Amino acid sequence: MARKKLKEAVQQKLESPGWQKILRISNQQLAITLGAALNAFGYVLFQMPYNLAAGGASGLGIIxxxxxxxxxxxxxxxxNIPLFILGFFTLGKWRFLFTSTLAVVVFSGATEFLIVCMPTLFTQFPITENKLLASIYSGLLIGIGLGIIYRFGGTIGGTSIITRIIYNKTGFPMSQSSLYVDVLIIAVAGFVFSWETSLLAFLALLIAGMSADFAMEGASQMRTLMIITQNPEPLRYAIINELKRSVTMWQGKGGYSGEERTLLYLTVLRSRVYDVKFIINRxxxxxxMVVGVSQQTWGGYTMKKS
Known part of the structure; x- marks a missing residue:
């Protein structure tokens, strides 16, 4: 009975008016469309003219x-049609199709459109003769597009479907299987085009991965600090009153000495880490103290001033 009440209470908290659901879904689909279009722009502008087959189904398309x-x-x-059919029966049916179809359709359609229109938009096409620049900027644009898609719960289809199925069936990490598949495609491109082109494609793949992470999480401005001390009260007082930050405290015991210690945990802006170090030194x-990178911070309690 208690579990049923808990379930009802949670569902009531999560429920939102119909217009809010429509707005949330619309924003999600708009963001996925933007990400897929940006992906296609980088693909047609920087990858296709130089045969930079940087893995995935899009790389196979160039070959x-x-x-x-x-x-x-x-x-x-x-x-993607047979991959969608396979994913439909193994990765969640309609939910899987809902989060993947839009990105694939927009990317495919935008690619076909840009192939025709791109040469007329620029007086010089390709816009650069430097393949290294093309590799770097293709990775940036495609990575940002992928990051936007992933951030809003979508997928771009292609080989990512295969890696997700492998993960669900075997538990093999998706990042590793995706890397193996992409490297295999890049190696094939090396035989078809040239090994220099293949190396540049691999560079584009690496930059795309880093750009996607940045687009998903953003630049980290926060740092988490863990301070182990035997004199917690003066540190707690100084942090709260000088930095205007609250701290969480719990007791521990030294593994070697067996002595009682206190661990202080707090989150600060990256620029305030120096101030915490100053307080500790004084x-x-x-x-x-251990300084960790906090990718995102959200919510929590507001410190009340006495």
Whole structure:
């Protein structure tokens, strides 16, 4: 009975008016559309003209286009059809289709559109003769596009479907299986084009991964601090009154000495870490502090001033 009441209470908390649900879903779909379009822009502008097949189904599309003349956008859409069918029965059916179809359709359609329109938009196309620049900027644009898609709960389809299925069936990490698949495609591109082109494609893949992480999480401005001390009260007082930050405290015991110690935990801006170090050096130089990167902070309690 208690579990039923708890379930009802949680569902009541999570329920929102219909217009809020529509607005949330609309924002999600708009962001996924933007991310997929940005992905296609980087793909057509910087990857296709230089045969930078940087893994995935889009990389295969460049290879197939070179060998057969088959359009990369159409190939990407066609290749995802059997993958969607496979994913439908193994990755959540309609929920999986809902979060993946839009990105694939927008990317494929935008790719076909940009292939036709891009040469007319720029007086010089390709816009640079430097393949290294093309590799860097393709990674940036495609990575940011992917990060936006992932941040709002979508996927770009392609080989990511295969890696998710492998993870669900075997527990093998998705990051590793995705890397192996992408490296295999890049290696094939090395035989088809050149090994220099293959190396540049791998560089684009690495930059895209870092850019996607940045777009998903943003630049970290926060730091989490753990301070182990035998003199907690002066440190607590100084942090609260000088930095205007609250702290969480709990007791511990030294594993070697067996002595009682207190651990202080707090989150501060990156620029305030120096101030905490100053306080520790002045009040308790024997304290031990660990600084960690906090990617996001949200919620919590407001410190009340006495």
């Amino acid at each position: 197939v286009n070179h060998l057969t003349g088959f359009s990369p956008g159409l190939f990407y859409f066609t290749a 009040i308790d130089p024997d304290a031990f």
